[in-house]
Amino acid sequence: MIxxxxxxxxxxxxGGDGRLHNAxxxxxxxxxxxxxxxxxxxxxxxxxxxxxxxxxxxTNRAKVVEKQTWPTTPQGAALASDVRASxxxxxxxxxxxxxxIDHESTHGQCTKTFVKKIRKQFRPAAAP
Ligand SMILES: [Zn+2]
Numbered sequence: 001m002i003x004x005x006x007x008x009x010x011x012x013x014x015g016g017d018g019r020l021h022n023a024x025x026x027x028x029x030x031x032x033x034x035x036x037x038x039x040x041x042x043x044x045x046x047x048x049x050x051x052x053x054x055x056x057x058x059t060n061r062a063k064v065v066e067k068q069t070w071p072t073t074p075q076g077a078a079l080a081s082d083v084r085a086s087x088x089x090x091x092x093x094x095x096x097x098x099x100x101i102d103h104e105s106t107h108g109q110c111t112k113t114f115v116k117k118i119r120k121q122f123r124p125a126a127a128p
Pocket of ligand 1 (some may be wrong): 011012013014015016017018019030031032033034035037038
């Protein structure tokens with residue numbers, strides 16, 4: 001017997017009988033109260049249709065899909081390392097590294113022609 005004036009309120013999903021009848025006439029254990037017929041302790045769980053779970057809201061920057069920032073092939077990574085070690089400014093380094101990554105994703109690898117083309121864009125840091 002459920003006394004609604006006490007803390008054990010009837011489950012809001014199944015109405016207190018602990019079971020749910022679906023569209024095909026089957027009976028399933030109520031997912032909210034697990035068959036107990038009593039309202040679950042944790043708020044929000046039994047009424048997900050009205051209350052959006054706050055933990056599903058993305059926090060700032062935390063859930064952003066990570067952009068690829070470094071080449072995946074050995075040739076590309078070696079080339080990008082040389083770019084990083086060069087005397088170019090950071091913006092140019094970032095642009096060339098991006099170019100390498102794009103080339104990789106298009107061609108599946110860094111072709112020799114491409115590596116040559118990129119190497120022409122910078123000189124070793126040791127250059128006077
Ligand atoms: Zn229930």
